[in-house]
Amino acid sequence: DAGVIQSPRHEVTEMGQEVTLRCKPISGHDYLFWYRQTMMRGLELLIYFNNNVPIDDSGMPEDRFSAKMPNASFSTLKIQPSEPRDSAVYFCASSFGVDQPQHFGDGTRLSIL
Amino acid sequence: QKEVEQNSGPLSVPEGAIASLNCTYSDRGSQSFFWYRQYSGKSPELIMFIYSNGDKEDGRFTAQLNKASQYVSLLIRDSQPSDSATYLCAVNDGRGSYIPTFGRGTSLIVHP
Numbered sequence: 001d002a003g004v005i006q007s008p009r010h011e012v013t014e015m016g017q018e019v020t021l022r023c024k025p026i027s028g029h030d031y032l033f034w035y036r037q038t039m040m041r042g043l044e045l046l047i048y049f050n051n052n053v054p055i056d057d058s059g060m061p062e063d064r065f066s067a068k069m070p071n072a073s074f075s076t077l078k079i080q081p082s083e084p085r086d087s088a089v090y091f092c093a094s095s096f097g098v099d100q101p102q103h104f105g106d107g108t109r110l111s112i113l
Numbered sequence: 114q115k116e117v118e119q120n121s122g123p124l125s126v127p128e129g130a131i132a133s134l135n136c137t138y139s140d141r142g143s144q145s146f147f148w149y150r151q152y153s154g155k156s157p158e159l160i161m162f163i164y165s166n167g168d169k170e171d172g173r174f175t176a177q178l179n180k181a182s183q184y185v186s187l188l189i190r191d192s193q194p195s196d197s198a199t200y201l202c203a204v205n206d207g208r209g210s211y212i213p214t215f216g217r218g219t220s221l222i223v224h225p
Contacts, residue, residue, distance in 0.1 A: 033212075042217040043157070043201065056210055091156055099145040099211040104156040 006105035023092030142207025
């Protein structure tokens with residue numbers, strides 16, 4: 001299997017712009033997770049989906065963040081408008097079950113200028 | 114607020130020694146425990162998982178779980194410079210969503 005695929009790998013954009021991060025989970029995995037990692041806060045769970053349905057978005061920092069999963073093989077995380085404090089590495093992960101080992105994508109390194 | 118605590122390190126050990134990484138957690142109902150390794154600039158990758166009290170061995174790695182004392186540890190035998198990385202402990206929410214909470218990680222440096 002190709003593993004979890006994220007795009008883009010790097011994104012540099014100016015404050016106020018819309019940013020869309022993409023993720024393709026491992027086929028057959030029912031759970032998809034979006035994380036943000038920074039030196040200050042470590043790895044934070046933003047939102048997770050079960051069978052394409054958002055289950056818990058309590059980690060989404062504010063209304064500027066939104067996530068969708070239109071089908072079992074694709075998810076997006078959108079930030080609009082972006083701010084410099086959104087700069088971080090964003091990871092997508094998938095798993096067979098909610099308490100099963102997670103497989104992480106390579107991440108998107110986001111820099112907001 | 115469920116807590117997963119790890120010493121940030123760095124933990125420095127000589128090549129060939131045993132590295133011992135520890136993690137404590139606050140949720141007594143937790144049932145699933147994971148260790149991930151993260152190299153600098155890379156994504157976390159699963160090393161081991163453990164569900165039952167006691168030891169679980171996989172090659173040079175041993176996970177030890179003590180639910181009564183609420184800690185889980187990872188031992189790395191015959192440490193190699195390639196083991197130098199940050200090790201993340203993840204513990205699931207035992208009574209609600211069952212999703213794992215990650216610790217901040219322990220940085221391990223294995224010097225030749």
